[in-house]
Ligand code: SF4
């Protein structure tokens with residue numbers, strides 16, 4: 528990997544955070560971090576439950592160009608409850624507690640969630656929230672200019688707005704430079720979006736990135752031309768130094784991505800701060816290490832605090848489809864208590880430890896679904912990853928003494944968790960899912976591994 532990817536060492540990382548123990552504690556004593564902004568509209572309203580806890584103490588960041596005050600906790604609208612009333616209940620609680628950034632996309636929820644987001648947010652005055660949506664990238668049939676323009680214009684209808692606060696080229700990097708050229712450059716689409724920003728129908732233009740770092744670098748190398756207002760990257764304490772593990776090629780570590788953005792003065796929006804839930808469901812031995820330092824904090828809270836401690840972050844997206852997750856996240860960010868130097872060192876050690884676990888880097892985003900042969904791809908990977916963290920995996924050698932016992936338990940649990948028609952055994956290696964995965968996972972290869980683990984050996 529290019530040396531550029533490692534040009535921020537750990538000492539520099541800690542220095543940039545400015546989070547020596549003393550400074551962190553003095554900041555905590557001050558409440559919201561220095562340089563953070565106050566909420567845009569004063570006292571937050573009371574939630575339907577009447578609970579005001581956390582109101583007014585949300586941590587905010589100021590958007591560099593516009594001065595907008597954005598809540599450091601952003602609401603990811605990718606996985607939402609089925610019922611609109613339940614979505615409304617979550618959004619009411621979030622807004623009442625100071626969350627004002629909502630991120631959606633035309634493809635989320637099988638094409639449903641952008642409209643759900645529009646319905647729920649349009650109950651509020653337009654200046655009380657910021658909405659982000661995207662030019663989705665996954666279906667090549669939408670690549671011609673006119674089809675893309677239809678997608679763009681439909682977003683206004685779905686969201687019930689006449690301007691979009693934050694608009695992104697969705698998931699650039701998958702498919703490399705050829706896909707970028709075909710999707711956004713050669714058809715004039717990016718030039719069109721830049722003009723839409725000039726016309727103020729888009730307030731801020733950015734892109735979300737997964738995959739081939741050449742594409743990330745290309746777009747940042749042309750910052751003088753496109754003037755990116757923000758960039759959305761995957762960042763968490765494992766991907767900081769271990770992003771490439773288990774993927775089709777070595778992705779750039781978050782340390783590199785964040786470092787490049789910071790140098791250019793482009794604020795980062797963070798996705799996957801807890802790695803698709805993987806950092807919320809950590810192994811017991813890791814939970815113990817975390818509890819020993821902060822007994823009341825969940826592993827997810829640690830993940831959010833780590834990300835939120837970086838100064839060049841505008842907001843941290845979390846998909847919160849359950850009220851208890853939303854409540855916990857609001858507590859974490861109201862106000863954010865940045866990680867101390869010792870805590871950062873602990874998380875760096877834990878990240879090294881976790882990088883040694885044979886988990887699959889699936890974030891359960893479901894971009895690969897549906898599989899035409901019925902495989903529940905994220906379900907299989909989530910089961911496998913839980914087996915790893917729960918130490919149920921029959922590893923490392925089939926000749927090991929307890930292998931047969933562990934394999935029996937694995938097979939039993941697997942059959943109970945995944946119906947036969949959705950198991951890895953149904954995969955025919957057609958390859959249709961591979962290019963859809965933003966995490967660059969070799970999906971059929973990983974399915975073969977699960978099949979192998981679940982295949983009973985003759986005694
Ligand atoms: S490779 Fe396997 S999992 Fe992927 S789409 Fe084909 S059958 Fe489904």
Ligand code: SF4
Pocket residue numbers: 888889890891892893894895896904905908963964965966967968970
């Ligand atoms: S395999 Fe890839 S595309 Fe599918 S759910 Fe997991 S991360 Fe998302």
